[in-house]
Structures are given as structure tokens and as C-alpha cells.
Amino acid sequence: MKPFATVLEAGTSLTNKTGSWRIERPSYVNRLPPCNKACPAGENIQEWLSLVEQEKYEDAWREIVKHNPMPAIMGRVCYHPCENACNRVVVDNPVGINSVEQFLGDMAIREGWYFAPAAKSSGKKVLVIGAGPAGLSAAHHLAQLGHKVTIKESQKKAGGMMRYGIPQYRLARKVLDAEIKRIVKQGVDLQLGTKVSDLNVLMKEESFEAVFLSVGAGKARTTPFPTEKDTRVFDAVSVLRDMEGKDKPDLGKRVAVYGGGNAALDVARTAKRLGAKDVTIIYRRNREKMPAHDFEVEEALEEKIEINFLSTIKSYQGKKITLEKMALDKSGFPQPTGKTERMEADCVVLALGQGVDAELFDGVDALKMEKGIIPVDEQMMTAQEGVFAGGDMVSSFRNVTISIGHGKKAARCMDAWLRGQKGASSKKHDLASSDRLNTWYYEKAPRRNRKLADPAQRTDSFDEVIKGLSQTDALSEARRCLSCGNCFECDNCYGVCPDNAIKKLGKGKGFEINYDYCKGCGLCVAECPCGAMEMTPEEN
Amino acid sequence: MMKNTSFNPKGNRTIGNRLQEACECTVQSSKDRCNSLTSGHRACQGCGEALGARWVVDAAMKAAKGKLLVVNATGCLEVFSTPYPETAWQVPWVHSLFGNAPAVATGVAAAMRVKGKGDVRVLAQGGDGSTTDIGFGCLSGMFERNDDVLYVCYDNQAYMNTGVQRSSATPPTASTATTPSMGHEPGNVFGTGKNLPLLAMAHQIPYVATASLSDTRDLEAKVERAMSFSGARYLHVLVPCPLGWGYVPNDTIRLSRLAVQCGLFPLFEAEDGEVTSATKICEPCPVEDYLKPQKRFANLFKGDKKSDKRLAQMQAIADANIRRFDLLGDEENCK
Amino acid sequence: MLKQVEGSRAVAEVVALCRPEVVCAYPITPQTHIVEGLGELVKAGHVENCDYINVESEFAALSVAIGASAAGARAYTATSSQGLLFMAEAVFNAAGMGLPIVMTLGNRAIGAPINIWNDHSDAMSMRDAGWIQLFAENNQEAADLHIQAFRIAEELSCPVMVCVDGFILTHAVEEVDVPTQEQVDAFVPPFEPVQVLDIKAPVSIGTLVGPDAFTEVRYLDHKKQLRAYDVINNVSRAFKKAFGREAGGMIRTYHVDDAKTIIVAMGSVIGTLKDMVDEKREQGQKIGLVSICSFRPFPSKEIQEVLQKAKHIIVLEKSLASGQGGVMSAHVKLSIDKKIPVTTLIAGLGGRPIPKKSLSDFVESMEKGTHGELHFLDLDHAVVERELAAFEQEKGRGR
């Protein structure tokens, strides 16, 4: 017989429920990663990066296309605000989200991954006007929701700004075509070269129950300086559009581009590729204030494009341009200095921004422009019931990704509206800001960047400048993701609990806190690298 | 020493990694770890000793393929784990006295040897008080005889179980119940204390190492390494004590980390009396970062000349460690 | 086999025959020859599967034994005097944990003043530690008690201390019958612990017990000591059957049946006392003798029985409870009828010889009623009176 009291059977302490000591309770949470928050298309970036991390590439791609049906395109042309928001800067530098997206997009094209058609048809017909990013995105999401979608596009080809505004060296047309084809293939009726004249009539005639307008903003601004009759002044929008036609625009050997946005750079770099020797961008403020993205400016400079900062064009007469030098005032606005300079150019291309072409809506009273855009409500609906709008025409912040986001949101709101409901604004989690992280656990790992074609050679053709990542690099980039706000099964919480109060449920199944024993010390929460846990006071 | 996987920049310091099989990461990440010290024990919230003991004994259990007997000295670990009628131990465990754990372990190991169960290994453990002070004679004897025992000291730098009194492991300036923050030299005085790992090395035993709760992989690798030797082995683990050090319980691991990163607690290994490796400091910090969150060091932060001087003396101790063990990391060993 | 050997050697050989698995030793006079002998026997390969461990202190020695015993090994150690005190904490601990360790105590005085010679103060200091304490009269019994000790200890899960008077027995060369291995094997079965560190059935041994159960733990310890009465007697009887000679048991008596004066004592002094009793008997005095073999558990019942008809009791003690008198006397008084007068005779402190003549003179003078309750045999009155006088004088000077 074992001695009384001084010998005890193993593990009998389990009868002592130390959970009663707790005044704060840990729990698992999902927080919104800043990248997700910043993504205009609303992608769950952290989630698909995590799938890539586990080498589940197709799953990752399918996660992206829940929000953005064109990852190969976005992986090339998106200005990736996600990366600017990325928490990894506190460790080294942001995750190359965009490059992994491109990798997945390209892989999907290569592998022929297609969208599965909607499980159930709604029996409703909807119309999308304009096959740009917003329109295509809306069409995709509407189709996925079971609606019968027709797209009417005035141009000969679909793509909108993606085709007629973004040069080929940034977006190869076979990529664009492939992603459009995939959207269409799920049963979207794409009608090209069809200009809509009277919306209301059309809707009635073809019995569309709802419509999404996404005609973009393709109207150039007028020339802001005096010219002579035969001086050659073009606008960026038409130069880039004409690049898609048979006859390429003839810009001459010396090209001046006026403006500082991305379109200015696109045109300048296009001019270079068309054979111009001297290409100069004229911009009224300095480099820091330039709206164009830094990497594009960098690439342009590599291609020997000159930039004349702090200059405005006073006049363009003959081949002579008179520039006035500017100086920034305290608030950063350019003020004329009175000093002038001269230069020569065979043409001037204006890249001063675009407006919405309002002609289309002349017949519809409810579609009145305000401050250059069509106003829409929270649900992306215009003043006219059943008419939704998105993309460049409803916003002065314009880019392809924002448009894709609009397309998705509008599609969901239209779907709700068609069912007589309101689009639920999904409740967002708390932000997984960098102060939520325990960065000790993340080691420095150099970012693997996409390679650029050699500047000396790349201006000889319209081949893509940026080369995609290799699989190894894509994987490594995905593994750099800190998984902000979402558990990545690092086992820290499970490992650090002094009370053995956390149960590991197994790969992919997460963890469970055993509140019978958790004393509420908070160690698990403090040592969670990614902020996927929180402490909350115990009630009473 | 560190089991490293250049696999994943967010998986090398964490306890587990879903991209790897549990066995390649740590024992603590495994679903099947033995939880040698299980739930229901009565340690304070966030007790570093409770955590350290589970890490060490689980790892030793794995290395010994489940054939492990544990001897425990009197102290917090013993008291909070085995108050009648409950024990939190799931491994065979014996407690005798405050100062005799190494000798008891010698006896246990001898029993296994004579019974032809040499594959059953013995681990003895105790706090810093039992190790560096009252049990040091027995420990030295066990070392000297090179008995087949892994002795683990859980160093929380004072006699915690009796209410935080000074031990010979209490650092200078730390206030304890017997070195109060008073007088012209508040807290524990400079120039005292003993360095047990170095003393252990002086016994020329096969293996000596220090470890901290900031690095599970390193700690477990050291336990595993220790278990690969026969003879006397010594592992000294720094285990912060929220109660005795005066900090919020969720800081236990952060403080372990800072203790290492500031240089006050060097991580190293030695075999046969020679240092064989030292873990580089990759995110160096001033001792202040480590000391300031702890109430026991509050006397260093009065902002007067005298406390500044004493703080500088503390920094000098860290700097001396950094020099002695060549702790500063470079690009190569700090990714 | 009959041998002319030193007591320590006899003990060492017998212990070796009991197949200890772990022997730990730290030297202290007069225990040294025992552990030296064992060391030699183990090293020479005469003890199978035995680990002999040279430790750094007595505290370690008993602690090693505790560990070995908790892990299921038969453990043995030996010490004396200061050594016993040095291991004091472990002495209590081994008993509290119920570990059947056997320890030889080569009885020696405790310092200061440091003194290496025999008395019983060391054993008395640990009388409440929870051990069984057996006292040997002579070297044969010293050897025999060890054989019994392992069996008693393991049957009860209780440590046993075999007390052997330092020098008088440990260093005396006498004839001892050292049994054969077969005889001992037949008498001492293999150790089967009731609690053991076992990887297949993990338990926690040596837990913390609070006020809610401590009294019960102690009560059960006491019951265990009470159970030991029977075990000790049974083992002694079995021993007699197996080996054909008397050894152990609770007490042994010598001419007590008609005795008016009975002397109670223990250990090696019994031999001298027997001689004196014989002499006095020849002179027609009705004197008898009780030898206590088991001091713990204390044989109260037996003492009460044998002493009830005595007119006078003398308790000879080799230790002094300063400020009180005799420890054993106190025990005896508690066991008997209050009306029988008990005289405490403190003798043999720090190795002071106990001559038969002094004893005889004491008995004689006592019968004349010249002594009080407490008497110191052969005390040098001149010295102590001088010292006391000097003390008084200093006190007078107002120091």
C-alpha cells in the first residue's frame, strides 16, 4: 500500500481548476491586416499569401478571384497601396504582394484555371456598360452571383483603360486577353463596338432589370497654353489609345510631355519606344510632389527620359516651347518666378488628367454630373433606381484597382437590390496595426524583387519591362508575410502557456483555450507574433 | 546552439511552424508533448519557473524516450506542483529536501545502474537558492563524481518560495526582502554572488549550458544535447518571476529576451570545461531596457547622479559578459 | 562461520551479505572501518550489483540513500556523532517518506567539546526522527541485527538505525559467527518497495502536506512504530529459528523474576552489567537486568511487565539531557508504576570507562539510600566543585 498523502498519482492536479483566478481572458481574434484594408479591390491578401506560403497555389488564386477576377493584370498594373500599408516595414521592407499576385495570375493562365459557373441562376438579366476594369469586374461578380450579364462596349475590344490607357510594355496584351476571355467564358455576353445611346429605352427593350455604368473617364482636358495652327499638340489619352490601332501615332524625334502623373510617364516611355530620341517631361512641381509613382519615374529615368521639374509651358509656337520656371511656396504650390527658358519639340503631349464623357447620359435626368463625376450613393446606385455606376466616372481617385473594387461592390449591391435588399456593408475587424505585433519573432529576410529588362534594350520594343517572379521567389515572398492579425499556427501561444491551458487542435484547425485552467496571465497574447489574440476583462 | 531552418523568416524564432513537422521544430509545438507539468498547479500567473520546467522536462522526456525520473529540490516549483492531494507532475517525481536534490539524484541514478536500467535517465532540478547556496555542496559532489544526472537550475534570482529573499544568484542592486532598497547602497550590493555555470565548468563535467525562456529552440536543443552525454551535466535557465521581480505577468518572455539581448544573461554552452558556443546578441539593447520594467530595480531609476552611476555599473557587467563570450552578432549570424 | 574479527569488519561482511544495492559512505570515527570494509568488499566483487558511492558529506550520504531507496534499491549507509547531526534533516526526511534505509550508527559523543569516544548522545538526538533504533550488546548481535534490520525496514517501509557502540564494539576483536550467503538470502527476501519511481506508473513521492492531512500522516507514522513491536519480535524469533541464536527483539532480561533492584541499560555496557549482576547474585542480592534492544519503538509494555515487581530501578544512560537528566529514565518512568523509585545513572559519557567496581559500588551505596534521583558515575567531584566555586566567586564580583 502506498503511503498516505506523501505519494500522489500523476496528474491529479487536474481537479484544481485554476481558471477561477482569472480576471482577464485571452481569446483568439481575426484582425484586419493593413494590406487588406488598403487594397481597393478588397482582396484578402494575408489569406492568399498564407495559401501560397503553404504552396496551395490554386487555392490562393481562387481566394484572390473572389474579389478580383484579374490577378495577372493587377499583378502588373496595380499601384499596390497594399505594399505601402504593409506592416513588414517595421522588420525590413514590405512584402512584394503585387509580384506574388502576378505570379499567381500568370500561373492561372498557364495552368488554364477557369471560373466555375454559378451554382444557381437567378433568372435576372443585367447590363454592364463599358468593358473596362470596373465593368469586367462587375460582370464577373454578377455572373458568379447567378445573373445573366450582358456587357456593351463601344470600342472594338474589351479592357477599357487597361487596353487603351496602359502601354503594352507594362501589360502584355496576351495577358489582358486571357483574363478577359476567362471572365467572358463563364457566360457573359460581351457585345463590342456597341454604343449605347438611350439607356432607358435599351433597358426596357432588352428587359434588363439593373444596369451598371462604367464608361470611364476618357475625355482629355483642353490645351491650357497658346499654340499656333500647325503646332502638334496631342493628348495622352488618344496617343495611348491609338497605340492599339493599326497606325501608330507619329510623334517625331523630340517629344515634350506635359504633366506629372502616370499617364505622362506612360506616354513619354511609349514615345521612346516609338523611336523618339529626346523625350522630356515638363512638370510644374518637383520630384517629391510628382503624382506619378516613384518606380515609374525611376524606370523612365533609366530609359533616359528627361524631366524638367518646376516648369510650366507658357507657349508652344513652331517647334519652340517657352517654359516658365516655378518655385514652390510654403504650402507646396508652384508659383511663377517670371524666369523663362526655351526648348524645342516636334510635338507636345498633354497628360493633364481626364474627364467623364457625359454625352451618354444626356437623355437621363437623374444622371447629372457633379464636380466632374456621376454621384452615387453608399450602394453605388445613381439617383436613378436600378442604375448603378462605378469606376473612373464616379470617383476622382482613379486607377484600375479602384475600378475593380467598384465593380465588385456594385455587383454585390445590385444583387441585393435585385432581391429587394440592401447590400450589407460587411463589418470590419479591428485593424492589425504594427503595434499589435510582436516583431521579435520575425527574422529579417531580403525582399525578392521582380527583375527589370535591361534599360538599354527595353526601349527597343514594347515587350514587358517587368519579369515575373520565379516560383521559389514567389514562395519566399509569401513567407515573408507577417500574417498580420491572423493566426499562422506558429504554436507560440500553445508553447508559452505556463498552465498548459491551450489545446492544439492540429494542423489547420487552430487552438482552443481551456478556461478551466487559464489563469489569464496574458503571456500567450503578448507572445503571439501577429496579433491574433486579445485579452478582455472577465465579467464580474 | 540553435536548430535553424532557413525555411521561413517567420518560423525560425517561433515555437512551431506549420510548414514543418512538429518533430523538426520543438517539443513544445508538438501535440504529443508529454506536459510533464500539467494544468492545475498553483504557480503565480505567468510564472517563468512553471513554464521553464515544462519545457525542460518535456524535452528531456523526449530525449530519454519517456524513460526519465525527476528529482526536485524544495522551492516554488515543488510547492506549487505537489500540494496534497494533487500533483501536477505526470512523470515519476521525487522531492526530498531543499539542499539535497543532486545527491538524491545520484542515488536514483545509482539505483537504475545497479538494476540494469541504465537507459532510464535522471533529471534533478531546483531553484537558484537550492542550487547556488544550500545545495551547492551536494551539487559539487555530484559534478565531481560525474554522476549520470542532468541538473537543471531554474534561476529566478532569489528565494521566491519563502517570500523573495536574497540568494547568491541575486544580481547587484536588486531589492529583495533581505536586501531592501534602503541606505547608501540600496538593494543587493555589488561585488557579490556566484556564477554557477562557470563553477560547473570548473568541475570539468561533460556539458554545461545556459538557456532562457526567450528561445525555445535553443533551450530544447541544449536539453537534447545535454541528454546525449552521460555523466554530470548542468543547465542554468533564467526564469523570470513576476512576483519577485515586480512586473506584469505577461512580460515573462519579453524580460527573458531582454536579459539575453542586453548581455546580462549570456547564452552559451561548454563541454569538458571549455566554452563551445555562445549565442550572438542580434538586437542589442542597453541594460536599462531590461531593468526598468522590474520594480526590484526601481532604485536605479531615481534619475540622480548616484543611481546613474549604479546603472553604469550594471551596464559594465553586461559589457564584460559581451566581451568575455564575444556576444555581439554580425550580419552573418544575425539574420 | 566463526571468525575472530573486529566488530566493524563483522558488520561490513554481514551488510554485504544482505545484498545492498547502493552503499554510500562518508568517513567519521568510529564508523570508518565499517565503510572501509564495505568499500573493499564491493570493489573486490563480493557484492553483486552494488554501487559504492563516496560522497562529500553525511548529508549527501543519506540523501543518496534516499534517492536510491525511492528508486527501489536497497540502500545502506553508516555514520557516527557529528555525521548523524550533519545528516539530521535527511534522517527525519527518510523516515517521513517511509524509505527502508538501513544505517549503522557507530555511537559516539557529540561535540563540543569534540570527542571521538563512545556514548549514546548521537542516537538520542534522533530518537524522535521516526526511525527504528536497535542497540547491539556485542559484536555478534551487531552483525545479527543488521540481518534483521533489512527485513524489518522493508517489511514496514521504515528506516532502521542499528546502534553499535563506538570503539567498544566497532574496534573490538571478538569471535563472531558470520553466516553464509545462503542463510542470509533465505532470511532477507528481495526488496519490494511500496512506493517507487517507475516510468510505467508515475507517481509523485515526497509531496507537500498541509494542516489538512499532516496530523493523519503523523498518526500513521506512530501506528507504524507500534506495528513495529510485532515485526521486531517476529523477526527476532524467526532469526532464532533460522540461525539458532538470540538477537534483537524488544528487550532481553537477566534475573529479573525475583529481583528487587533492576538495572535498565542498552548497548555494550550490558556485558559488564551482567558480570556485576552475577557477582551480586552470588552475594545473595536480588538484582536483575533489563537490556533494551529496541529503543524505538520504545518497549513500554515489556518494561512495565518486567519492572512491576521491582522495588528499585536504576536506569544506566550513556547520554545526558542537560537540564533534565536522563532520556531513557524519563521513558522508563512513563512506562511503570509511579511508586517505584527510579534512579538515573549517567555513565560512560565521551568514552569514560564504566568499571564493574564503580557500578557495584554505586549499587551498594544506593541500597544504603545515599543517592538522589540523578547520579553521575565516577564524577570527579573535586574538579566540578572547584569550578562551581570559582563561578560563584566570579558572580560575587558582580560580573
Ligand SMILES: Cc1ncc(C[n+]2csc(CCOP(=O)(O)OP(=O)(O)O)c2C)c(N)n1
Ligand atoms: C534547510 C532548509 N532551509 C530553508 C528552507 C526554506 N526554504 C524553502 S524554499 C526556499 C527558497 C527557495 O528558493 P529557490 O531555491 O531559489 O527556489 P524558488 O522558490 O525561488 O523557485 C527556502 C529558503 C528549507 N525548506 N529548508
Ligand code: SF4
Ligand atoms: S505583412 Fe502580410 S499581412 Fe501584414 S500587411 Fe504585409 S502583406 Fe499584409
Ligand code: SF4
Ligand atoms: S498563457 Fe495560458 S494562462 Fe496565460 S492567459 Fe494564455 S492561456 Fe491563459
Ligand code: SF4
Ligand atoms: S501565437 Fe501563433 S499560433 Fe497562437 S494565435 Fe498567434 S499566430 Fe496563432
Ligand code: SF4
Ligand atoms: S513566486 Fe515566482 S517562482 Fe514562485 S510561483 Fe510565483 S512566479 Fe513562480
Ligand SMILES: [Mg+2]
Ligand atoms: Mg529562486
